[in-house]
Amino acid sequence: MAVEVGGGLEARELECFLVLAEELHFGRAGERLLVSQSRVSQLVRALERRVGARLFSRSSRRVALTPLGERFLARLRPAYAELRAAVEDARSAARGVEGTLRLGFQGAANARLMAAITAFQTAHPGCVTEIVELPFSDPFGAVRRGAVDAAVVLLPVEERDLVLGPLFSKERQNLAVAADHPFTTRTSLTAAEVAALPLVTAAPPAPAYWRRAHAPSEVPGPSVTTLQEGLTLTATGRASMLLCRPTSRYHSRSDVAYVPVDGLPDSTFGLVWHEDGETERVRAFARAIRETT
Incomplete structure (x- = not known):
């Protein structure tokens, strides 16, 4: 059954x-x-008929917003997020914070x-928390797909559709090197030494700006999907890897050593969620972070 939200518009068309x-x-x-690709086309065409103009330009190679589509997006995005939040607030008020928080x-x-x-x-004893480790190479994908409700990820976060909530911690960065690397005799390194x-x-799909922030080097290095892949390459001496202090402690290995680095920005984690996915569970967890860190 279609749900109308005013002016004959249907919520499914707006979501699409x-x-x-x-x-x-x-x-x-x-x-x-x-849904199928043809169903997406059908919903978009229906919305464009209601609006009375094209919102997307299509070709065999690309899809782009028209100028009207850009203006419509700018107005619709916050309004739709507010509508979803209002519904979720009403549900939460009726039953409390319960269900499952996927983090x-x-x-x-x-x-x-x-x-x-x-x-x-x-x-919130009525809410169960499930935690899922995210791939190093895809910090934002699970949030965008709805596979998790929110995520604790390494900054920076420049994604327009994600909300950055409370920050977890700022930690000095360490350089992971092979256990027989000459740097293991050092008490610290400089940012310039690391850049060389x-x-x-x-x-990918980690954004380019995010990859640069966590590998600020002038020398090309190997790319990996997971932290374990990166540490294995480090152990063989093929490259080095920057990690924050808690992560380096958690991933302690006999074939990898960690040396503190001076002159780099601290490694910082933050809670992020999709702008359309701000639920009472997410807000309650954000409050828990603020109260405990």
Whole structure:
């Protein structure tokens, strides 16, 4: 049954427009919406008929928003997010914070994260927390796909459709090197020394700006999907890898050593969620972070 939200518009058409505006690809939009590519086209055409003009320009090679589509997106995105939040607030008020909070994390589920989870579960015993480790190479994908409700990821976060909530911690960065590397005799390294080394970097789909932030080197290095792949390459001496102190402790190995680095920005984790996915569970967990860190 279609749900109208005013002016004859249907919520499913608006949802389809927002997803296609992010993906700019009918196939990927269909995957996210769990419908066929032809159904995405049908919903978009129906919305365009209601509006009275094209919102997307299509060709055999690309999909793009028209100028009207850009203006429509700018107005619709916050309004739609507010509508979803209002519905979720009403549901939460009726039943309390319950169900399941799916939480992704990068690096290590360290003591600070576990303290926040414990505080959240103590305050909301009707809500179960599930934690999922995210690939090093895809910090934002699970949030965008709806596979997790929120995620604790390494900054920076420049994605327009993601909300950055409370920050977890700022930690000095360490350089992971092979156990027989000459740097293992050093008490610290400089940023310039690190920049002269081949560093392990995240493979796509991690954004280019995010990859550069975590491998600030002038020398090309290998790209990996997971932290374990990066540490294995490090152990063989093929490259080095930057990790924050808690993550390096969590991933301690006899064939890898860690040396503190001076002059680099601290490694910082933050809670992120999709702008259309801000639920009372997510807000309650954000409060738990603020209260425990």
